[in-house]
Amino acid sequence: MAETSEKPHRLETGDDLDALVADHDVVLVDFYTKGCPVCQSIEPMVGNVARATTATVGMLNPQTELGLVEEYDIQGVPTLLLFEDGEIAGRMASGFEGTESIVGFVTENSSAERR
Numbered sequence: 001m002a003e004t005s006e007k008p009h010r011l012e013t014g015d016d017l018d019a020l021v022a023d024h025d026v027v028l029v030d031f032y033t034k035g036c037p038v039c040q041s042i043e044p045m046v047g048n049v050a051r052a053t054t055a056t057v058g059m060l061n062p063q064t065e066l067g068l069v070e071e072y073d074i075q076g077v078p079t080l081l082l083f084e085d086g087e088i089a090g091r092m093a094s095g096f097e098g099t100e101s102i103v104g105f106v107t108e109n110s111s112a113e114r115r
Contacts, residue, residue, distance in 0.1 A: 055112035
């Protein structure tokens with residue numbers, strides 16, 4: 001598998017998402033929209049997760065490809081989806097969460113470890 005990055009990957013399309021999930025064992029994806037204040041406030045927390053765990057982190061605006069909204073049942077933003085071995089291992093869609101909460105979500109629901 002590819003090496004994890006300590007910075008979130010900016011994804012543009014569903015194909016980008018598929019490639020990231022295929023290339024990494026554990027991937028946390030932040031589905032966000034521009035202009036969403038909660039999305040903007042959680043972005044640094046997601047970046048912290050990329051540095052604090054062995055999970056790979058991606059960020060994707062589903063408005064660029066609306067089929068993703070239905071495919072991943074995105075009912076609001078921000079929505080964090082955790083993938084392990086290509087399958088959804090967890091979902092967090094409760095609004096703003098701090099770094100520790102998100103790190104706990106990732107490490108409790110996957111094989112990702114704290115750095």
